Amino acid sequence: MKLKKNRTILVTGGSKGIGRSICIDFLKNGENVVFTYRKKDNFSASLENIQSKYGGSILGIRCDSEKMGDLVKLKKSFKKKFKNLDVLINNVGDAIQRSKFENSTDKLWQRTLNLNLISTIRTSKIFLDLLKKTKNSCIINIGSIAGKNPGSADSLHYAVAKSALKNFTKGLAVELKNIRVNCIAPSIVETNFQTRLSSKKRLMRIIKTTPLKRIGKPDDVSNMVTFISSSKASYINGQIIYISGGRQ
Numbered sequence: 217m218k219l220k221k222n223r224t225i226l227v228t229g230g231s232k233g234i235g236r237s238i239c240i241d242f243l244k245n246g247e248n249v250v251f252t253y254r255k256k257d258n259f260s261a262s263l264e265n266i267q268s269k270y271g272g273s274i275l276g277i278r279c280d281s282e283k284m285g286d287l288v289k290l291k292k293s294f295k296k297k298f299k300n301l302d303v304l305i306n307n308v309g310d311a312i313q314r315s316k317f318e319n320s321t322d323k324l325w326q327r328t329l330n331l332n333l334i335s336t337i338r339t340s341k342i343f344l345d346l347l348k349k350t351k352n353s354c355i356i357n358i359g360s361i362a363g364k365n366p367g368s369a370d371s372l373h374y375a376v377a378k379s380a381l382k383n384f385t386k387g388l389a390v391e392l393k394n395i396r397v398n399c400i401a402p403s404i405v406e407t408n409f410q411t412r413l414s415s416k417k418r419l420m421r422i423i424k425t426t427p428l429k430r431i432g433k434p435d436d437v438s439n440m441v442t443f444i445s446s447s448k449a450s451y452i453n454g455q456i457i458y459i460s461g462g463r464q
């Protein structure tokens with residue numbers, strides 16, 4: 217797939233899991249990748265040390281997406297190095313913990329909405345001027361199949377946040393016109409997110425109900441991110457694209 221080279225890409229929550237795979241794919245294409253992380257650890261450090269054979273660059277910036285002040289600082293640091301932004305990937309998100317609705321706390325709802333929805337809204341708004349300056353720029357939000365079908369009955373807080381993200385995506389695409397906005401919504405993907413929140417038994421149950429009989433890998437998602445960001449997808453806008461092995 218031929219892509220414009222040397223674009224500037226911002227990936228929130230890029231040090232691990234799906235975000236990391238997205239960063240590596242763009243780096244392999246010779247893009248300038250900026251990623252955020254919350255904790256300075258081996259994952260963020262090792263990602264910064266990956267050298268691309270194809271040019272481009274990688275830079276990690278510590279930024280807790282839950283904090284408005286951190287997002288404002290992120291923009292400042294970003295602008296010191298780059299004058300415009302080609303692709304914004306709002307990848308940060310988490311279900312935080314499993315909880316039945318009747319036991320869920322106000323704090324859990326607030327944090328989940330903040331992390332999955334408000335942080336995406338804020339980041340998109342803060343970087344809008346730099347996206348507007350760039351021809352063929354786009355925003356890609358990472359949603360979830362839970363935003364379509366809140367099936368699991370113990371993470372309604374997460375399903376509601378990801379559901380709102382779908383409408384944010386569609387509405388923003390209508391409003392921005394020249395900046396494409398899409399949402400890529402995976403089913404279960406093999407990352408720390410699932411190690412933390414799902415037992416083996418639960419994952420086996422999900423595999424059974426998935427037509428392709430496996431869970432997703434981070435690059436199942438990052439392959440689609442790369443495509444959606446490219447000129448090959450230049451007429452795809454305001455869409456929710458499910459990466460689910462056929463799981464509904």
Ligand SMILES: NC(=O)c1ccc[n+]([C@@H]2O[C@H](COP(=O)([O-])OP(=O)(O)OC[C@H]3O[C@@H](n4cnc5c(N)ncnc54)[C@H](OP(=O)(O)O)[C@@H]3O)[C@@H](O)[C@H]2O)c1
Nearest residue numbers: 229231232233234254255280281308309404405407408409
């Ligand atoms: N894995 C799945 O099954 C699955 C399914 C559907 C949708 N998704 C969505 O896919 C996205 C990525 O999930 P993942 O599975 O790759 O998660 P993950 O393995 O838990 O990785 C999350 C990444 O985001 C960073 N992060 C978390 N909170 C942050 C914050 N407040 N500010 C900045 N960075 C933060 C983490 O960095 P630190 O470690 O430094 O905190 C880490 O790099 C999320 O939006 C998630 O909802 C995942």
